[in-house]
Amino acid sequence: MAKIREIELGEFPLLLAPMEDVSDPPFRAVCKENGADLMYTEFISSEGLIRDAAKSRQKLDIFEYERPIGIQLFGSDVETMGKCAEISTAAQPDLIDINYGCPVKNVACRGAGAALLQDIPKMIKMTEAVVKSTHLPVTVKTRLGWDDNTKNILEVAERLQDIGIEALTIHGRTRVQMYKGEADWTLIGKVKENPRIRIPIFGNGDIDTPEKALEYKNRYGVDGIMIGRASIGYPWIFREIKHYLHTGEYLTPPTIQERVDVCKKHLDFSIRWKGDKLGIFEMRRHYTNYFKGLDHFKPYRMRLVESPDYADILSILDEVANHFNTVMI
Structure with a gap:
């Protein structure tokens, strides 16, 4: 211990x-x-x-x-x-x-x-x-x-x-x-x-x-x-x-939905702690890392980092979940 x-x-x-x-x-x-x-x-x-x-x-x-x-x-x-x-x-x-x-x-x-x-x-x-x-x-x-x-x-x-x-x-x-x-x-x-x-x-x-x-x-x-x-x-x-x-066994990696859910949670806390504007701005550095390894993620990343609107970001993240879940099925 x-x-x-x-x-x-x-x-x-x-x-x-x-x-x-x-x-x-x-x-x-x-x-x-x-x-x-x-x-x-x-x-x-x-x-x-x-x-x-x-x-x-x-x-x-x-x-x-x-x-x-x-x-x-x-x-x-x-x-x-x-x-x-x-x-x-x-x-x-x-x-x-x-x-x-x-x-x-x-x-x-x-x-x-x-x-x-x-x-x-x-x-x-x-x-x-x-x-x-x-x-x-x-x-x-x-x-x-x-x-x-x-x-x-x-x-x-x-x-x-x-x-x-x-x-x-x-x-x-x-x-x-x-x-x-x-x-x-x-x-x-x-x-x-x-x-x-x-x-x-x-x-x-x-x-x-x-x-x-x-x-x-x-x-x-x-x-x-x-x-x-x-x-x-x-x-x-x-x-x-x-x-x-x-x-001694591997845990199943997080699903796309889990990645999106944790990313949203991170965003919510960022806004609560820093305020809307700064919380959204400083979250931008994290999107690439949360969705690392996803093919053709770049267009979504560009939209996420360019959007200043919380509701719009949530909507884009839902699109990510839907698109990549479909692609991976």
């Missing part, structure tokens, strides 16, 4: 990765419904939170049905990160997570995210400031290192545990790799095997099928798996992995 302090996550939890512009409450809702055991907010800029920026503040929104849920923070200033941990604690999540893994330029080049992998003493100081600023469990998500010459995750894991973090998620790439090449889980397995490590270790990177989840669970001995890109437009990945882990 994996636990973060008193938070019970089940025998082998599946975590939804924090993803900018993706893992907002509407997306988290459909992932939770399909079996995600622990979820995180999109990462929140500590500078934005301190300035009381509306976008950063809105990312603190969490809902009871999402629990357990963590608020993820990133930043480059130790004192600011401590203050933001206090602000985030007031939003009543179940835990606080620190992002030391984001590789994108506008984060890393500002001294935040994966940039801290180049300055381990500062990473430790920052983590300590966050731990001291909240009564909640603090967890960390990071990478193997900055580049092939600095794969220092074994040392980093011990030092982070020693100052009080209560779980660690490791993405199996360096910052320089970004998301290219195959994720290397070898060092993740070595962190888990380290007799000094007593906190849960979660692996992340390239888990996109039930059989790969089982293979990596058995090969590397991790306490759970975090899933990111494979869940975009396919929240069913969580239930499919769970079913395969328990039975």
Whole structure:
């Protein structure tokens, strides 16, 4: 049974990765419904939170049905990160997570995210400031290192545990790799095997099928798996992995009608949370992913992304269900 302090996550939890512009409450809702055991907010800029920026503040929104849920923070200033941990604690999540893994330029080049992998003493100081600023469990998500010459995750894991973090998620790439090449889980397995490590270790990177989840669970001995890109437009990945882990059998993939129904649910929540105009606009990035693999879907996608009208979008989605159900019969 994996636990973060008193938070019970089940025998082998599946975590939804924090993803900018993706893992907002509407997306988290459909992932939770399909079996995600622990979820995180999109990462929140500590500078934005301190300035009381509306976008950063809105990312603190969490809902009871999402629990357990963590608020993820990133930043480059130790004192600011401590203050933001206090602000985030007031939003009543179940835990606080620190992002030391984001590789994108506008984060890393500002001294935040994966940039801290180049300055381990500062990473430790920052983590300590966050731990001291909240009564909640603090967890960390990071990478193997900055580049092939600095794969220092074994040392980093011990030092982070020693100052009080209560779980660690490791993405199996360096910052320089970004998301290219195959994720290397070898060092993740070595962190888990380290007799000094007593906190849960979660692996992340390239888990996109039930059989790969089982293979990596058995090969590397991790306490759970975090899933990111494979869940975009396919929240069913969580239930499919769970079913395969328990039975060794594949779950029937979602029908076209199921895809349409979940897409509608996602749209409804997006509108409730963001308002009509923004909710419809920001949903546009998801249609391609929900209907990936359907031949000749492009004309429907064009209509979906061009329509500003909720009723019209629902009508187009019904057309998709009718057309592709007929085609597939």
